[in-house]
Amino acid sequence: MNRFLFFTAVILATFGQTSLNADDVKKPNVIIILADDLGYGDLSCYGATVHQTPHIDTLASQGLRFTQGFATSSTCTPSRYALMTGKYPIRQQGVHILPGDAPLLVEPGTLTLPEMFRKAGYTTGVVGKWHLGLGRGKIDWNAHIAPGPNEVGFDSAFIMAATVDRTPTVYIRNGNVVNLDPSDPLFVNYQKNFEGEPTYYSNPELVTKQKSSHGHDNSVHNGVGRIGFQKGGVAARWVDESMGEVFKSEAERFIRQSAAGDKPFFLYYALHQPHVPRMPGDRFAGKSPLGLRGDVILEADWQVGELMRLLDELNLTENTLIIFSSDNGPVLNDGYYDQSIVLNNKTGHKPSGALRGGKYSAYCGGAQVPFIVYWKGVVTPGTSNALVCHVDFLASFAAALGVESEALAKLDSQNVFDALLGRSENGRTELLVNGVTLRTPRWQFLPAPKWKKNVVPELFDLSADPEETNNVWKAHPDVVKELQKKLDDILGSSN
Numbered sequence: 001m002n003r004f005l006f007f008t009a010v011i012l013a014t015f016g017q018t019s020l021n022a023d024d025v026k027k028p029n030v031i032i033i034l035a036d037d038l039g040y041g042d043l044s045c046y047g048a049t050v051h052q053t054p055h056i057d058t059l060a061s062q063g064l065r066f067t068q069g070f071a072t073s074s075t076c077t078p079s080r081y082a083l084m085t086g087k088y089p090i091r092q093q094g095v096h097i098l099p100g101d102a103p104l105l106v107e108p109g110t111l112t113l114p115e116m117f118r119k120a121g122y123t124t125g126v127v128g129k130w131h132l133g134l135g136r137g138k139i140d141w142n143a144h145i146a147p148g149p150n151e152v153g154f155d156s157a158f159i160m161a162a163t164v165d166r167t168p169t170v171y172i173r174n175g176n177v178v179n180l181d182p183s184d185p186l187f188v189n190y191q192k193n194f195e196g197e198p199t200y201y202s203n204p205e206l207v208t209k210q211k212s213s214h215g216h217d218n219s220v221h222n223g224v225g226r227i228g229f230q231k232g233g234v235a236a237r238w239v240d241e242s243m244g245e246v247f248k249s250e251a252e253r254f255i256r257q258s259a260a261g262d263k264p265f266f267l268y269y270a271l272h273q274p275h276v277p278r279m280p281g282d283r284f285a286g287k288s289p290l291g292l293r294g295d296v297i298l299e300a301d302w303q304v305g306e307l308m309r310l311l312d313e314l315n316l317t318e319n320t321l322i323i324f325s326s327d328n329g330p331v332l333n334d335g336y337y338d339q340s341i342v343l344n345n346k347t348g349h350k351p352s353g354a355l356r357g358g359k360y361s362a363y364c365g366g367a368q369v370p371f372i373v374y375w376k377g378v379v380t381p382g383t384s385n386a387l388v389c390h391v392d393f394l395a396s397f398a399a400a401l402g403v404e405s406e407a408l409a410k411l412d413s414q415n416v417f418d419a420l421l422g423r424s425e426n427g428r429t430e431l432l433v434n435g436v437t438l439r440t441p442r443w444q445f446l447p448a449p450k451w452k453k454n455v456v457p458e459l460f461d462l463s464a465d466p467e468e469t470n471n472v473w474k475a476h477p478d479v480v481k482e483l484q485k486k487l488d489d490i491l492g493s494s495n
């Protein structure tokens with residue numbers, strides 16, 4: 001019955017008649033689980049045979065597994081910016097991989113994904129990787145840090161500021177560094193070291209766990225060199241090997257607290273795996289033939305299983321919509337010697353599956369990622385080839401929940417809610433990826449850079465050549481012209 005009412009609202013919203021009072025409708029809880037650098041081919045439900053990911057596989061086998069699910073970008077900050085704002089990252093200056101002390105990219109007051117859920121009456125929370133900046137200028141890590149996630153839509157936030165390999169290596173709860181001892185204040189600097197503080201080069205004996213292959217040579221924490229310098233805040237520093245446990249507990253805490261209230265909840269659960277440095281907890285160390293990179297994928301899978309177990313325990317499974325995806329494609333060596341290349345080659349694992357490229361790449365493997373929508377009893381299990389993207393969550397859920405806002409018209413986000421639920425095979429007709437590539441369900445088009453001479457565009461017919469091996473631009477001048485025009489329109493529009 002409740003679900004029926006929700007669907008009535010969806011249908012009304014689809015036809016522009018959002019006349020149902022939001023309070024009449026039992027809205028599903030929504031959880032977006034976003035892995036960090038997990039590739040299209042890394043899960044057994046997407047073809048990996050080297051190890052099994054049974055919990056995420058359950059989401060896939062009992063939900064809808066997308067074969068053309070996308071992030072907007074092949075790196076983290078731009079990708080997460082689009083998920084949060086419903087805008088292509090190129091709409092704003094400076095949306096690139098951020099240092100750990102960068103200011104907040106999202107302006108408070110904008111219609112973000114969590115803000116939209118709040119308008120729909122949800123309790124909202126984020127647990128895990130943030131990487132969208134904090135504060136407005138130089139951050140005082142020893143005072144309340146704002147604006148941050150709490151100012152752009154999240155009622156509660158338990159985050160790390162940037163990445164596992166960047167300082168500060170501390171957790172931040174609702175703007176305050178967790179476990180900070182006032183007598184040992186925390187300082188962070190991305191330009192220069194603090195006098196007398198050990199670094200990768202000055203104190204190599206501290207680098208006991210993973211050596212850097214490139215970069216990661218500033219402050220050393222927990223046996224690993226990081227990007228960025230830090231001083232103090234020792235009691236607050238995380239233990240990498242327990243991060244999976246910590247984020248799991250925090251996600252559980254948020255769900256339990258929200259379930260005790262009378263509002264539905266939205267949780268953005270931003271897992272830290274399998275980004276470097278890959279440091280699994282004891283229970284997963286040595287479990288995957290892929291080594292550390294595989295171990296932490298299994299750990300992430302366990303976290304998903306624990307979440308589903310909790311939903312069952314709280315009787316929430318049937319009224320919770322879960323989306324599982326990744327912020328960008330996979331990478332093997334991302335700056336540490338962790339055996340990932342050797343073991344990958346030994347096992348023949350394909351982190352991007354049959355796709356070309358991975359993290360940082362303009363080819364499909366850069367941003368085409370695992371993408372699963374699970375809603376027990378509502379989403380009919382299966383596979384969808386619809387082209388869908390994280391940037392679409394905002395418009396899709398706004399339409400489904402009947403949230404109206406003038407801001408929606410100015411977004412790149414499209415309402416593909418029917419495609420997300422498997423009620424339509426029609427997703428997007430085109431998607432801008434990395435601010436340069438145009439992707440359609442059939443074509444992948446990389447324009448020739450205008451400033452470079454003698455470089456031809458690249459056009460791949462994915463229906464015949466999913467691995468992007470055969471550039472067919474010469475054979476399809478009309479397609480090139482049409483896609484270039486679409487690209488120019490998107491880039492030229494002021495959205």
Ligand code: NG6
Binds near residue numbers: 214275
């Ligand atoms: C790069 C880092 C890489 C990773 C990446 C961000 C080096 C050599 N490389 O600069 O390790 O941190 O930034 O990854 O330092 S992302 O998933 O957050 O985009």
Ligand code: CA
Binds near residue numbers: 037075076275327
């Ligand atoms: Ca990432």
